[in-house]
Amino acid sequence: MGASHGWSKEADGGVVRVWELMAGISVAESCKAPQEDFTPRTYSKLPLQKTIEGLPTPYSDNVLPYINDHVTRDETPVLVVLDDDPTGTQTCHDIAVLTVWDHKTLCSELTTTTKGFFILTNSRALPPNEARSLITTICENLAKAAKQMGRSLEIVLRGDSTLRGHFPDEPEAVEEVLGQVDSWILAPFFFQGGRYTIDDVHYVAEGEFLVPASQTPFAADATFGYKSSNLRDYVLEKAGKRFNAEDIFSITLEDIRSGPGRIAEQLLLAPKGSVIIVNAAAESDMYAFVAGLLQGKYSKSLALSKTKY
Numbered sequence: 114m115g116a117s118h119g120w121s122k123e124a125d126g127g128v129v130r131v132w133e134l135m136a137g138i139s140v141a142e143s144c145k146a147p148q149e150d151f152t153p154r155t156y157s158k159l160p161l162q163k164t165i166e167g168l169p170t171p172y173s174d175n176v177l178p179y180i181n182d183h184v185t186r187d188e189t190p191v192l193v194v195l196d197d198d199p200t201g202t203q204t205c206h207d208i209a210v211l212t213v214w215d216h217k218t219l220c221s222e223l224t225t226t227t228k229g230f231f232i233l234t235n236s237r238a239l240p241p242n243e244a245r246s247l248i249t250t251i252c253e254n255l256a257k258a259a260k261q262m263g264r265s266l267e268i269v270l271r272g273d274s275t276l277r278g279h280f281p282d283e284p285e286a287v288e289e290v291l292g293q294v295d296s297w298i299l300a301p302f303f304f305q306g307g308r309y310t311i312d313d314v315h316y317v318a319e320g321e322f323l324v325p326a327s328q329t330p331f332a333a334d335a336t337f338g339y340k341s342s343n344l345r346d347y348v349l350e351k352a353g354k355r356f357n358a359e360d361i362f363s364i365t366l367e368d369i370r371s372g373p374g375r376i377a378e379q380l381l382l383a384p385k386g387s388v389i390i391v392n393a394a395a396e397s398d399m400y401a402f403v404a405g406l407l408q409g410k411y412s413k414s415l416a417l418s419k420t421k422y
Contacts, residue, residue: 129335151350153341156314159323164311169370171397173221176373176404183407185227190265192229193255195248197237197278197289201271204305214251215418219258223266233273237337239279244279245286250289252290274324275317277337281352296362296383299344300402302393309394313363315345344390356388366392369401 123184183189196202200208209222209230222230232251236244246320252268259266268287284297307318308326316323316332325342326332332339333390341347345361362383368375369392383389393399 128270133335134197141350151329151340151346151353153327153346153350154343155327156325156342158325158328159311159316161318161321161323164323165394166311168311168394169367172372172401173371173397174372176400180400180403180407181324183411184229190267190296191223191226191259192269194229194231194271195236195283196231197244197250197273197283198273199235201233201234202231206411214254214365216254216258217256223262223264224259236283237273240277240348241282245282247288248283249290256290273305273331273337274302274308275331276301276315276339277334277376279337281355284322285355287314290343293418294387295385296380296387297381298389298390298391299405300393300399301344302391302399304396308384309345310390310392311366313345313390313392315347316342348388348390360384360387362387363388363390364392364402366398368395369393369405373401373408374404376402377409380406380409 114134115128152397175375184192194201196210202208206225206226209226211218211222211230211232214232233266234244234247234251236247238243239247255268268291268355270283270287272280272283281297288294300310301315302308307320309323311323315326317326317329318324327340327342339347339350341350345358345363348356364379368379378397389403391399392401
């Protein structure tokens with residue numbers, strides 16, 4: 114039935130569309146809170162190669178030794194990645210992936226890790242209320258274990274690079290347990306999957322073109338569908354009751370490719386409670402951003418602004 118409607122190339126979400134067709138219901142409309150009408154900006158496809166070649170020259174210094182040095186320092190918080198789907202670790206290696214989050218397991222991992230670890234939550238398979246409850250439980254367990262082991266931790270929410278997921282439910286759940294953070298960082302770049310963010314617009318590479326994300330089948334997902342390709346619009350579409358346009362801050366490709374110093378300066382200008390959009394079109398862009406994030410975080414106490422990369 115799905116194939117007869119042209120859905121044969123869809124992922125598991127296509128199964129939901131078949132059931133919707135048979136039952137005459139909409140999962141997306143049933144699980145979402147009513148929202149005011151929202152009209153996002155629209156964009157055209159871009160030629161992939163020409164667009165990439167026309168961007169500023171990537172930052173060329175090797176910042177990975179600097180990043181790795183910080184990752185393994187005793188004073189650096191343990192990074193815990195809550196992964197909402199089993200495919201999230203497909204490009205990772207040499208890091209633990211937990212599928213349980215009981216107190217004993219978390220204490221053991223917090224004691225032995227020097228880098229951090231993943232927790233596979235599979236929350237994308239749950240409705241919003243259940244996903245939020247699950248993230249709350251995991252964070253409560255993490256907080257208790259971290260206190261007992263004398264470790265500090267920070268959370269990353271690993272979600273889909275095509276913008277499908279429980280936003281803003283999951284980051285809100287983390288804050289409700291662990292306290293408000295300075296800003297939310299939204300960085301859906303995924304080089305291996307051909308996901309790029311340029312001028313705040315998120316694209317999916319298809320053949321020789323960059324297609325705005327809202328024009329792809331991913332945006333028509335039965336549960337996590339959206340209308341916005343521009344990440345500023347996406348935040349307002351999904352969380353307009355929490356944020357307004359003035360709350361959204363961008364780290365541009367010009368900032369990224371100027372190096373960590375410039376990135377750190379821009380991050381420190383972002384108002385508390387903002388959403389920070391990270392533009393990226395190469396893996397080196399994310400390396401530079403992480404180095405800038407670390408420099409901005411630790412520069413006052415460690416004088417990292419003078420560090421040679």
